[in-house]
Amino acid sequence: AQSVAQPEDQVNVAEGNPLTVKCTYSVSGNPYLFWYVQYPNRGLQFLLKYITGDNLVKGSYGFEAEFNKSQTSFHLKKPSALVSDSALYFCAVRGYGNNRLAFGKGNQVVVIP
Amino acid sequence: SQTIHQWPATLVQPVGSPLSLECTVEGTSNPNLYWYRQAAGRGLQLLFYSVGIGQISSEVPQNLSASRPQDRQFILSSKKLLLSDSGFYLCAWGGQFNTEAFFGQGTRLTVV
Numbered sequence: 410a411q412s413v414a415q416p417e418d419q420v421n422v423a424e425g426n427p428l429t430v431k432c433t434y435s436v437s438g439n440p441y442l443f444w445y446v447q448y449p450n451r452g453l454q455f456l457l458k459y460i461t462g463d464n465l466v467k468g469s470y471g472f473e474a475e476f477n478k479s480q481t482s483f484h485l486k487k488p489s490a491l492v493s494d495s496a497l498y499f500c501a502v503r504g505y506g507n508n509r510l511a512f513g514k515g516n517q518v519v520v521i522p
Numbered sequence: 523s524q525t526i527h528q529w530p531a532t533l534v535q536p537v538g539s540p541l542s543l544e545c546t547v548e549g550t551s552n553p554n555l556y557w558y559r560q561a562a563g564r565g566l567q568l569l570f571y572s573v574g575i576g577q578i579s580s581e582v583p584q585n586l587s588a589s590r591p592q593d594r595q596f597i598l599s600s601k602k603l604l605l606s607d608s609g610f611y612l613c614a615w616g617g618q619f620n621t622e623a624f625f626g627q628g629t630r631l632t633v634v
Binding site: 441443445450451452453454455458460497499501508509510511512513514515 | 528554556558564565566568571573579581610612614616620622623624625626627628630
């Protein structure tokens with residue numbers, strides 16, 4: 410079975426400070442990892458993905474994520490948070506050959522002006 | 523380019539009434555299609571996914587069913603809604619295993 414854990418319910422960060430949203434995963438074989446963002450009453454928007462290659466992946470809106478195989482983690486980062494980054498962030502994983510895309514419970518990010 | 527349409531955006535239905543939510547995808551063929559439910563604005567629960575016409579996998583036993591009558595059409599249904607069916611329903615499509623899924627704008631269902 411594949412699963413994702415996002416251990417923190419909410420992340421508070423001051424505007425301009427670095428933002429980190431944590432994600433760990435469990436999957437058989439090589440993982441395909443994804444980050445999404447959701448604004449209120451909207452669908453999910455794709456931010457970035459790790460498939461293979463460089464462990465540091467860059468995505469939309471200045472976000473990046475680092476894949477760490479030994480720690481089975483895929484943390485989302487942004488060097489300088491904006492108030493407009495306040496939203497719900499989801500990590501997702503899919504194992505090779507598996508059609509299911511499993512999501513974590515989501516992290517609410519609040520950027521304080 | 524590919525687009526996904528999901529409707530309606532909001533729906534208020536009485537307990538015991540039927541449900542039909544529709545999702546269509548344009549600009550791609552033979553997509554994987556998914557229905558998710560999001561309760562209380564948080565975690566996503568995978569309800570159904572489909573890899574082809576008439577092929578439906580159900581993730582959890584529930585009061586809902588799904589159908590895929592055409593390649594790019596995915597329908598979520600219920601014969602009799604329960605209060606617990608209230609939530610935010612999201613349709614998504616995706617390609618092969620290493621591709622991301624793309625989401626519709628969601629349907630806010632309130633069962634009263």
